[in-house]
Amino acid sequence: MKPLEPERKVLLTCDITCVDIDECATNNGGCHAGATCTNNPGGFDCTCPTGYEGDGFTCTGYYFVIIWMLIAYFAQTQLFLGIT
Ligand SMILES: [Ca+2]
Numbered sequence: 001m002k003p004l005e006p007e008r009k010v011l012l013t014c015d016i017t018c019v020d021i022d023e024c025a026t027n028n029g030g031c032h033a034g035a036t037c038t039n040n041p042g043g044f045d046c047t048c049p050t051g052y053e054g055d056g057f058t059c060t061g062y063y064f065v066i067i068w069m070l071i072a073y074f075a076q077t078q079l080f081l082g083i084t
Pocket of ligand 1: 020021022023039040041042043044
């Protein structure tokens with residue numbers, strides 16, 4: 001049986017009453033800290049917060065990385081030109 005994927009439609013057939021588990025109720029569903037966990041029937045979704053990218057379980061703040069790359073670049077340029 002394939003694992004459930006976000007946005008994948010599934011048809012559930014049960015011999016007993018099916019009760020959806022709210023995965024988000026425990027440990028934010030295992031999503032990344034700060035990510036939004038959305039419960040849905042048969043699964044759940046993790047969404048990275050604004051300014052971050054990833055699959056929801058791992059989120060990287062690309063704004064943060066870009067800013068530090070720019071700072072490193074200008075710091076290196078100033079050292080190269082002899083500007084302190
Ligand atoms: Ca669920």
